[in-house]
Amino acid sequence: MRLRLLLVDDDAGLCEMLGTYLQAEGFAATAVGDGRAGVAAALSGHYDAVILDIMMPSLNGLDALREIRRHSDIPVIMLTARGDNLDRVVGLEMGADDYVPKPYDPRELVARVRAVLRRQPVIRNAARPQQYAVRGLVLTPGTRKVLWRGVQVDLTASEFNVLEALLRAGGAVVSKDDLSLQALGRRREPYDRSLDVHISNIRQKLQGSDGAAFGIETVRGVGYRIAGAG
Known part of the structure; x- marks a missing residue:
């Protein structure tokens, strides 16, 4: 079809x-x-x-x-x-x-x-678990659903791919170049802010009314990682 x-x-x-x-x-x-x-x-x-x-x-x-x-x-x-x-x-x-x-x-x-x-990440060799669960966040690749503290969060396709790629890294730092390839399916161009904006959007959506937020750390000059996921 x-x-x-x-x-x-x-x-x-x-x-x-x-x-x-x-x-x-x-x-x-x-x-x-x-x-x-x-x-x-x-x-x-x-x-x-x-x-x-x-x-x-x-x-x-x-x-x-x-x-x-x-x-x-x-x-x-x-x-x-x-x-x-x-x-x-x-x-x-x-x-x-x-x-x-x-x-x-x-x-x-x-x-x-x-x-x-593309619903599968560009790098397909790594096995995809049925679910990622880290500090109140639950991401299910098969259904492409995200729960944060028990509440479903609506992410765009690219936001979901970015978050999944970071969770797949298990707390390791993912460079912006690798993250762009894995989540967006393209090489990152000089001065391209797409990833930064997607990360900002994810952070806003994964923040509770009490100020508690799911941690995505910026590693200056390198990329991003999930805090406390190792």
Whole structure:
């Protein structure tokens, strides 16, 4: 069965070209030309992932992403203007799984989509336990569910992959380069803040109202590790 992608972009010519390319790559692609219609389609349950442009009529891409994230954890890849780092960071902070700067190579976009949709980590040789349980956190790879102090936490696909990769390391430090390959399915680019933003989002979601938080430590100049998991 083909994976179903939703393209939300008001550039009809670009959508037609990209849709044809995606079809040739084995995807089923549907294009929507404005943000409000894109939100409705994304929440319909008919799609496996959304490719969402920032600059949209009636509802811009960031506002559309906010609406989608209120109701769904469907993977979302943002299309941003090249060099506009603020939009990229804001999009990631709001729950986007990845971004691709415009103009883009369709091959790169397809690679990013496949990486986000990949449910198995890039490094598949390590056995995946049925469950990780560390200091009040329970992560179940098979169902992709996370419980923090008994309450289910909604993570995006990329956030889940980042957290699982850190738990798999068992308290060892995971470099940013390795974490990007394992969790995001791509090499980390210079000055790429994607991982930092995903980690920040995870930390916010794994913090109780009493201030207690699940510990993800930053090892300056190297990467991240789970505190007390060894």
